[in-house]
Amino acid sequence: xxxxxxxxxxxxxxxxxxxxxxxxxxxxxxxxxxxxxxxxxxxxxxxxxxxxxxxxxxxxxxxxxxxxxxxxxxxxxxxxxxxxxxxxxxxxxxxxxxxxxxxxxxxxxxxxxxxxxxxxxxxxxxxxxxxxxxxxxxxxxxxxxxxxxxxxxxxxxxxxxxxxxxxxxxxxxxxxxxxxxxxxxxxxxxxxxxxxxxxxxxxxxxxxxxxxxxxxxxxxxxxxxxxxxxxxxxxxxxxxxxxxxxxxxxxxxxxxxxxxxxxxxxxxxxxxxxxxxxxxxxxxxxxxxxxxxxxxxxxxxxxxxxxxxxxxxxxxxxxxxxxxxxxxxxxxxxxxxxxxxxxxxxxxxxxxxxxxxxxxxxxxxxxxxxxxxxxx
Amino acid sequence: xxxxxxxxxxxxxxxxxxxxxxxxxxxxxxxxxxxxxxxxxxxxxxxxxxxxxxxxxxxxxxxxxxxxxxxxxxxxxxxxxxxxxxxxxxxxxxxxxxxxxxxxxxxxxxxxxxxxxxxxxxxxxxxxxxxxxxxxxxxxxxxxxxxxxxxxxxxxxxxxxxxxxxxxxxxxxxxxxxxxxxxxxxxxxxxxxxxxxxxxxxxxxxxxxxxxxxxxxxxxxxxxxxxxxxxxxxxxxxxxxxxxxxxxxxxxxxxxxxxxxxxxxxxxxxxxxxxxxxxxxxxxxxxxxxxxxxxxxxxxxxxxxxxxxxxxxxxxxxxxxxxxxxxxxxxxxxxxxxxxxxxxxxxxxxxxxxxxxxxxxxxxxxxxxxxxxxxxxxxxxxxxxxxxxxxxxxxxxxxxxxxxxxxxxxxxxxxxxxxxxxxxxxxxxxxxxxxxxxxxxxxxxxxxxxxxxxxx
Numbered sequence: 044x045x046x047x048x049x050x051x052x053x054x055x056x057x058x059x060x061x062x063x064x065x066x067x068x069x070x071x072x073x074x075x076x077x078x079x080x081x082x083x084x085x086x087x088x089x090x091x092x093x094x095x096x097x098x099x100x101x102x103x104x105x106x107x108x109x110x111x112x113x114x115x116x117x118x119x120x121x122x123x124x125x126x127x128x129x130x131x132x133x134x135x136x137x138x139x140x141x142x143x144x145x146x147x148x149x150x151x152x153x154x155x156x157x158x159x160x161x162x163x164x165x166x167x168x169x170x171x172x173x174x175x176x177x178x179x180x181x182x183x184x185x186x187x188x189x190x191x192x193x194x195x196x197x198x199x200x201x202x203x204x205x206x207x208x209x210x211x212x213x214x215x216x217x218x219x220x221x222x223x224x225x226x227x228x229x230x231x232x233x234x235x236x237x238x239x240x241x242x243x244x245x246x247x248x249x250x251x252x253x254x255x256x257x258x259x260x261x262x263x264x265x266x267x268x269x270x271x272x273x274x275x276x277x278x279x280x281x282x283x284x285x286x287x288x289x290x291x292x293x294x295x296x297x298x299x300x301x302x303x304x305x306x307x308x309x310x311x312x313x314x315x316x317x318x319x320x321x322x323x324x325x326x327x328x329x330x331x332x333x334x335x336x337x338x339x340x341x342x343x344x345x346x347x348x349x350x351x352x353x354x355x356x357x358x359x360x361x362x363x364x365x366x367x368x369x370x371x372x373x374x375x376x377x378x379x380x381x382x383x384x385x386x387x388x389x390x391x392x393x394x395x396x397x398x399x400x401x402x403x404x405x406x407x408x409x410x411x412x413x414x415x416x417x418x419x
Numbered sequence: 420x421x422x423x424x425x426x427x428x429x430x431x432x433x434x435x436x437x438x439x440x441x442x443x444x445x446x447x448x449x450x451x452x453x454x455x456x457x458x459x460x461x462x463x464x465x466x467x468x469x470x471x472x473x474x475x476x477x478x479x480x481x482x483x484x485x486x487x488x489x490x491x492x493x494x495x496x497x498x499x500x501x502x503x504x505x506x507x508x509x510x511x512x513x514x515x516x517x518x519x520x521x522x523x524x525x526x527x528x529x530x531x532x533x534x535x536x537x538x539x540x541x542x543x544x545x546x547x548x549x550x551x552x553x554x555x556x557x558x559x560x561x562x563x564x565x566x567x568x569x570x571x572x573x574x575x576x577x578x579x580x581x582x583x584x585x586x587x588x589x590x591x592x593x594x595x596x597x598x599x600x601x602x603x604x605x606x607x608x609x610x611x612x613x614x615x616x617x618x619x620x621x622x623x624x625x626x627x628x629x630x631x632x633x634x635x636x637x638x639x640x641x642x643x644x645x646x647x648x649x650x651x652x653x654x655x656x657x658x659x660x661x662x663x664x665x666x667x668x669x670x671x672x673x674x675x676x677x678x679x680x681x682x683x684x685x686x687x688x689x690x691x692x693x694x695x696x697x698x699x700x701x702x703x704x705x706x707x708x709x710x711x712x713x714x715x716x717x718x719x720x721x722x723x724x725x726x727x728x729x730x731x732x733x734x735x736x737x738x739x740x741x742x743x744x745x746x747x748x749x750x751x752x753x754x755x756x757x758x759x760x761x762x763x764x765x766x767x768x769x770x771x772x773x774x775x776x777x778x779x780x781x782x783x784x785x786x787x788x789x790x791x792x793x794x795x796x797x798x799x800x801x802x803x804x805x806x807x808x809x810x811x812x813x814x815x816x817x818x819x820x821x822x823x824x825x826x827x828x829x830x831x832x833x834x835x836x837x838x839x840x841x842x843x844x845x846x847x848x849x850x851x852x853x854x855x856x857x858x859x860x861x862x863x864x865x866x867x868x869x870x871x872x873x874x875x
Contacts, residue, residue, distance in 0.1 A: 066677035066739050069471050069554025072535050084736070106560065107553030109468045110677070113461050115670040254552050256533060263560045 089226030095127035096405040101258030105338035137216035152346035164382030213392035229415035240410035272326030279319025286312035320358035428873035430602030435465025437837025437858035438608035439562035444866030457578035457637040464559030466634035469675035472548040474852035486546030500848030531561035548852035582645040603873025611810035612640020629721035652815035655842025662712030667802030682735030686727030693761030700788030716805035742799035820865035834865035
């Protein structure tokens with residue numbers, strides 16, 4: 044757990060780096076961080092919070108940096124901002140009681156996530172083993188309502204929904220705290236156009252475009268791989284939620300209980316989304332492992348990979364369930380999949396997942412500033 | 420000395436912008452190319468690493484530069500800074516250079532270099548220069564990637580110790596082991612000699628010890644000296660260099676653009692005896708960096724101090740180094756190593772002379788613009804030194820980038836590109852963004868001609 048001294052050291056280092064960047068400005072065309080930097084003469088704590096979350100960690104600025112090591116200035120902006128960003132997750136955790144107590148870096152973060160996810164899996168599997176007769180649990184199930192004969196829908200919806208609700212509330216409070224943490228928003232800027240800009244930036248990951256050719260995923264060569272893998276993951280997750288949403292409508296409004304045939308919308312969305320998540324998580328993890336280690340904050344790699352691994356397992360278990368749902372493996376797979384999903388929902392406000400709402404908030408703030416400067 | 424026969428048609432000495440353009444052009448012309456970069460890989464690219472733009476002629480807007488910059492305007496700008504070099508005997512060379520600058524961006528883009536779009540509003544508006552996306556190091560990375568993909572052999576940590584041009588094809592001696600490499604033709608693109616403190620001291624005396632070098636520590640001028648000793652005709656001047664005013668705490672090498680001091684015209688500038696010595700308001704535009712570099716280089720000890728109060732401090736971009744601060748002018752003087760009474764009397768006299776309209780009255784030297792009293796504590800100061808970009812001594816070349824003797828004949832198979840021949844175009848002057856264009860244009864010509872010479 045970083046102590047106050049660490050926090051001050053990390054902030055001082057980021058401030059030193061940004062002051063040099065502000066005097067140089069060669070990287071202006073890479074991403075939104077540099078134009079946002081331009082309007083700031085000195086870096087407050089609020090500015091660091093904002094800019095560190097606006098940074099997409101593409102590392103183009105590191106490979107283009109005339110002051111990167113072995114230069115005497117030893118400038119490493121992506122690494123410096125990664126460390127500040129990780130602190131902002133810690134500082135804005137909700138409830139406040141948990142502030143400084145949730146590990147976001149190092150092996151403790153990996154261990155905490157593994158513990159929560161394993162507990163969630165156990166929470167689903169153990170009662171099922173106790174209450175569902177083994178001949179039902181390991182039987183070949185098929186036909187309408189097969190899933191719910193193992194775990195009643197009300198329990199699935201209640202437990203997962205409860206965890207999700209808690210997480211959404213926690214994330215909401217975290218984002219509100221983070222928004223205030225970026226300092227006062229520019230006054231007199233209409234929100235809707237800025238929101239449109241931010242949505243477009245998030246949906247296209249414009250800031251991973253490096254001004255056209257992509258970014259330095261692995262070394263000083265440019266590629267779009269990271270952007271594409273992240274798209275696969277993000278839109279994969281979105282499709283999986285769409286699948287769940289459609290299934291809920293089918294079940295409760297139209298009275299068609301799951302499982303659904305292969306050509307149905309929930310299965311199509313779910314399969315496509317699951318495949319996207321598997322490709323996205325595997326690709327991102329591979330890029331991470333092969334990346335030039337110099338501009339990376341090594342202490343954060345574990346937590347990043349832990350989230351990727353969890354999402355991979357969620358997707359892979361879902362796809363396995365799809366493929367083997369007519370066999371005796373359906374029961375155990377369903378329990379594991381539900382447990383993993385529950386674990387993911389439970390860790391949303393306390394893991395690297397926070398980067399998504401924080402990044403979006405920073406993009407929105409940047410868009411508001413751009414519009415405030417009259418440069419739509 | 421061991422003599423190793425090397426399978427290379429064109430040998431490029433240097434690893435910056437001009438050298439890379441030469442290597443790529445020669446390789447594209449079919450030559451086997453070896454490039455010798457004195458720096459290690461992590462610091463490759465010479466001064467190009469610190470550059471950010473290129474000045475190009477264009478008669479209409481291009482994707483990368485707005486408006487237009489006709490050849491006549493370019494020539495007028497060159498004449499303003501270079502004087503005789505651009506107008507007299509070498510006028511033809513300048514004309515050829517300006518014409519060739521028109522398609523150099525396309526050529527570089529075709530070799531992987533990326534530029535800001537002309538419509539980007541993140542940079543200062545310029546109708547004269549195109550900006551490299553990511554700056555000079557991104558350009559250097561792109562050119563190395565292209566050169567290596569084309570099959571240019573790149574050797575780092577390969578400082579050239581000597582040139583052998585007298586009998587047979589040109590050859591060089593490389594590194595501490597003294598390995599000799601012979602080639603069909605040679606391109607020398609190794610920059611100036613600003614990183615050789617001994618040479619600087621011979622030219623400038625004691626002031627040489629007080630300057631910082633803004634770029635690569637590998638520009639020691641060994642190949643330049645060797646060319647001159649082999650009979651190349653010198654151009655430019657050995658005792659002139661391009662300087663800007665930098666924070667005195669800048670590192671001895673590679674400080675680049677960020678150590679420049681922005682605020683000199685806003686406060687007052689004093690020498691180490693606490694005396695003002697120039698009109699701080701005389702130059703407030705982009706040439707203020709160069710103007711102050713020259714002024715400070717001629718101060719006692721080649722050092723000066725930019726002094727301001729807390730009201731003035733808000734009017735300029737602060738240095739990347741913290742201001743030296745004190746609650747009184749005398750305290751500030753002590754912190755700077757200046758006698759407190761001297762600085763106190765300078766500040767008092769200056770404050771008393773500040774009249775209306777931002778100018779002083781009845782004081783010498785006057786301050787003709789931006790004059791404001793230095794009264795609000797805490798008082799701040801930056802030490803100022805001259806930061807050398809490059810020296811202004813080179814070798815004469817013709818339009819094919821061939822190195823010439825004083826009698827006008829070419830040294831067989833020897834070409835030069837970049838700062839080592841830039842005084843042919845710039846004289847001892849400096850025009851923002853033009854040095855990179857000279858490097859690319861003459862690098863491209865030198866590479867092509869060297870290949871033709873080696874493969875004939």
